[in-house]
Amino acid sequence: MRLLWVFGAILFCFHQAFSKTASFIKSPMSQMKLLEDSAELHCEVIGNPIPEVQWWFIEGEEPDETVSQLFDGARDYHVHINTTYIHHAASTLALFNLTLNDTGVYECRASNDPDRNDLRTTPKVKWIRSQANVIVFERAVILLEPNEVINKTAATLSCNLTNPASPVKGYYWARNGKKIEETYSDLGILYTEYTIPKIDYHSAGKYSCVFLTEPVAEESIEVKFPPHVVPYKHSENSNEKDKAVLVCVAHSYPLIVDWKWYKVTEDDVKKPINSSEKYTIKNSPNNSTLSIDDLDMEEDMGDYECLGENELGFKSAQIHLRVRSRLAALWPFLGIVAEVIILVTIIFIYEKRRKPDEINDDDDSGSAPLKSNAATNHKDKNVRQRNSN
Numbered sequence: 001m002r003l004l005w006v007f008g009a010i011l012f013c014f015h016q017a018f019s020k021t022a023s024f025i026k027s028p029m030s031q032m033k034l035l036e037d038s039a040e041l042h043c044e045v046i047g048n049p050i051p052e053v054q055w056w057f058i059e060g061e062e063p064d065e066t067v068s069q070l071f072d073g074a075r076d077y078h079v080h081i082n083t084t085y086i087h088h089a090a091s092t093l094a095l096f097n098l099t100l101n102d103t104g105v106y107e108c109r110a111s112n113d114p115d116r117n118d119l120r121t122t123p124k125v126k127w128i129r130s131q132a133n134v135i136v137f138e139r140a141v142i143l144l145e146p147n148e149v150i151n152k153t154a155a156t157l158s159c160n161l162t163n164p165a166s167p168v169k170g171y172y173w174a175r176n177g178k179k180i181e182e183t184y185s186d187l188g189i190l191y192t193e194y195t196i197p198k199i200d201y202h203s204a205g206k207y208s209c210v211f212l213t214e215p216v217a218e219e220s221i222e223v224k225f226p227p228h229v230v231p232y233k234h235s236e237n238s239n240e241k242d243k244a245v246l247v248c249v250a251h252s253y254p255l256i257v258d259w260k261w262y263k264v265t266e267d268d269v270k271k272p273i274n275s276s277e278k279y280t281i282k283n284s285p286n287n288s289t290l291s292i293d294d295l296d297m298e299e300d301m302g303d304y305e306c307l308g309e310n311e312l313g314f315k316s317a318q319i320h321l322r323v324r325s326r327l328a329a330l331w332p333f334l335g336i337v338a339e340v341i342i343l344v345t346i347i348f349i350y351e352k353r354r355k356p357d358e359i360n361d362d363d364d365s366g367s368a369p370l371k372s373n374a375a376t377n378h379k380d381k382n383v384r385q386r387n388s389n
């Protein structure tokens with residue numbers, strides 16, 4: 001019995017030590033959005049037990065403000081709420097296809113008070129709150145001139161912002177999303193021009209004018225040009241029975257949508273190549289790769305043509321494939337082997353020739369200086385021998 005009491009006391013202490021009122025670890029952030037955009041608000045709360053999270057919408061100014069609780073699927077399914085209660089409470093409020101009357105204050109409320117939803121004890125119940133403003137603006141209307149540029153050698157693009165959401169703090173132009181530094185200006189004007197003196201595959205792209213208002217207003221003009229296609233390497237070498245890989249690279253705006261490969265026959269006829277067991281074709285907007293398996297000297301040697309096509313036209317490029325016989329690949333190796341054999345033979349013969357001399361020398365074995373001495377002795381001996389004869 002006493003043990004149970006002690007256990008109870010310990011449990012109570014634990015409860016005291018670990019029960020914590022709710023507190024925010026992530027609060028929703030205010031944001032400015034354009035009509036038909038979407039917005040996400042995040043709210044995370046810790047506490048023990050894990051707090052409950054609710055979202056509320058406050059519309060209008062103080063005396064006439066209306067407060068309503070938001071739920072998943074509210075406003076014709078434009079509101080989505082996803083809350084998880086794992087370790088702590090994490091909730092995301094997503095607003096899709098924003099309209100002007102989504103503008104307002106969004107409030108994240110959290111509580112882990114056991115009486116929080118008991119209406120009779122309202123004054124005692126503690127909900128903590130965190131608010132964020134979402135302001136929805138009408139989309140900027142930017143008049144473009146021209147709307148797009150097709151197949152021209154030069155062009156001047158212009159943008160005219162007709163309904164700034166806030167004063168303009170400057171503007172710049174961007175190509176394919178990358179700011180063109182020298183076009184930046186901090187003038188508060190609503191009209192800007194950009195001239196492309198020479199349009200080619202290199203300068204083609206999506207050009208945008210960006211007005212620094214809040215939120216930023218931007219619009220794009222597409223500058224389109226026929227594609228540019230080059231071989232990655234003008235010629236490839238490979239060996240019989242091996243595999244060859246031919247690559248063509250493209251620069252293009254709009255992007256290449258179709259690639260074709262041809263084998264150019266001797267009488268200059270282009271035979272289409274389709275993917276098969278022998279041929280593998282891999283395409284991307286930037287390049288195309290033709291792999292040829294099991295090369296044959298007669299059949300596969302020659303010129304290949306790749307053709308890249310975008311909506312404005314096409315461009316082709318040729319690659320020459322040389323196929324060497326397997327034996328040809330062996331020649332350098334055989335050369336080395338032959339060289340080694342000849343060298344070994346020469347050394348062997350040389351050694352064989354030297355041998356008789358050395359046998360005569362076997363009686364004196366010593367260091368080099370002594371050897372020359374020994375040699376003279378040897379000669380002397382010979383002389384003496386001859387003399388005695």
Ligand SMILES: *[C@@H]1O[C@H](CO)[C@@H](O)[C@H](O)[C@H]1NC(C)=O
Nearest residue numbers: 080081082083084090091092
């Ligand atoms: C809700 O959020 C959790 C965790 O962020 C995620 O795993 C889950 O897919 C989300 N559910 C929906 C319906 O978006």
Ligand SMILES: *[C@@H]1O[C@H](CO)[C@@H](O)[C@H](O)[C@H]1NC(C)=O
Nearest residue numbers: 035036037096097098099100
């Ligand atoms: C967004 O709402 C507008 C009207 O408010 C509607 O015309 C449009 O089709 C909606 N778009 C989407 C993607 O739901």
Ligand SMILES: *[C@@H]1O[C@H](CO)[C@@H](O)[C@H](O)[C@H]1NC(C)=O
Nearest residue numbers: 074075076078099100101102
């Ligand atoms: C938004 O305002 C329009 C009128 O401007 C109204 O018809 C519509 O019901 C409102 N939508 C919501 C969700 O309150």
Ligand SMILES: *[C@@H]1O[C@H](CO)[C@@H](O)[C@H](O)[C@H]1NC(C)=O
Nearest residue numbers: 150151152225226311312313
């Ligand atoms: C673009 O110009 C080329 C030659 O300058 C022409 O062959 C092609 O038809 C033009 N394409 C378009 C879409 O105007």
Ligand SMILES: *[C@@H]1O[C@H](CO)[C@@H](O)[C@H](O)[C@H]1NC(C)=O
Nearest residue numbers: 143159160161162190191192
């Ligand atoms: C911009 O557009 C407005 C409205 O159409 C027009 O009045 C104004 O003249 C235009 N500005 C320029 C510089 O073209």
Ligand SMILES: *[C@@H]1O[C@H](CO)[C@@H](O)[C@H](O)[C@H]1NC(C)=O
Nearest residue numbers: 260261271272273274275276
């Ligand atoms: C090969 O490709 C050409 C055009 O690309 C097509 O006309 C032909 O039917 C294809 N042949 C086979 C066997 O798939």
Ligand SMILES: *[C@@H]1O[C@H](CO)[C@@H](O)[C@H](O)[C@H]1NC(C)=O
Nearest residue numbers: 249250251255284285286287
């Ligand atoms: C290839 O094309 C993609 C777009 O399709 C581009 O983002 C990427 O930088 C290109 N890569 C190279 C190596 O050009």
Ligand SMILES: *[C@@H]1O[C@H](CO)[C@@H](O)[C@H](O)[C@H]1NC(C)=O
Nearest residue numbers: 232247249284285286287288
């Ligand atoms: C071909 O394009 C792909 C994808 O864009 C890229 O990963 C690859 O590096 C390119 N290859 C060459 C040879 O440029």
